[in-house]
Amino acid sequence: MTKTIFFDLDGTLTDSGPGIMNCAKLALDHFGIPVENQAQLRAFVGPPLRISFEGYGLDPDQVQEAIRVFRSRYVPIGKFENEPYPGIGDLLARLQGEGHRLYVATSKPEVTAREVLEHFGLDGYFAEICGADLKDKRDTKDQVIAYLFSKVGQLDNVVMVGDTNYDVTGAAVFGIPTIGVSWGYGSPESMTQAGAVAIAHTMDELHEILNRDT
Numbered sequence: 001m002t003k004t005i006f007f008d009l010d011g012t013l014t015d016s017g018p019g020i021m022n023c024a025k026l027a028l029d030h031f032g033i034p035v036e037n038q039a040q041l042r043a044f045v046g047p048p049l050r051i052s053f054e055g056y057g058l059d060p061d062q063v064q065e066a067i068r069v070f071r072s073r074y075v076p077i078g079k080f081e082n083e084p085y086p087g088i089g090d091l092l093a094r095l096q097g098e099g100h101r102l103y104v105a106t107s108k109p110e111v112t113a114r115e116v117l118e119h120f121g122l123d124g125y126f127a128e129i130c131g132a133d134l135k136d137k138r139d140t141k142d143q144v145i146a147y148l149f150s151k152v153g154q155l156d157n158v159v160m161v162g163d164t165n166y167d168v169t170g171a172a173v174f175g176i177p178t179i180g181v182s183w184g185y186g187s188p189e190s191m192t193q194a195g196a197v198a199i200a201h202t203m204d205e206l207h208e209i210l211n212r213d214t
Helices: 019-032 038-044 050-054 058-074 088-097 108-121 141-152 163-173 188-195 203-210
Strands: 004-007 101-109 130-132 158-162 178-182 199-200
Touching: 019 038, 019 058, 038 050, 050 058, 088 101, 088 158, 088 203, 101 108, 108 130, 108 158, 130 141, 141 163, 158 163, 158 203, 163 188, 178 188, 178 203, 188 199, 199 203
Parallel strands: 004 101, 004 158, 101 130, 158 178, 178 199
Antiparallel strands: none
């Protein structure tokens, strides 16, 4: 049974953590907010930037300034401090060859998502690449998925693949089940608690789960 598969980008298709964390630290330094260790910055990989900076107690104007500082480094440099997870290209080729329909639904700005996927030669596997807008009015996973549906219309037998509970809860708004992957920046436990139907630990395991009838 072929499926329509929505892939998250950061932490699922590519390991974008180094670039995101470096830029997040720059923005926090701008406000004099101390970063005790690099692991603290992992929380920036996946969620909308707005939500991550709000977690540091910044008011709306400060959040917008933090995003500006973040993007001042991310756009020219940080987005390429990034690499596809080993085996992801082969997995996408196998799924496409089996007739599955592949899409990207990411909270990363759409223009940047397209640049990253084109840079790594992965863009050709996807029927559509949908992401956030630069005004941060469409940045949560459910908003991006709604935007995707508005562009392509009704899709059948849809499943989400992502690495955080934000992917799980965003897809659930539309009744879409999520398969979590353990190689990203969320925890399998949080994804399971949020309602993920399965957790894949390897590319082969993800391929096997996606090819199940249910």
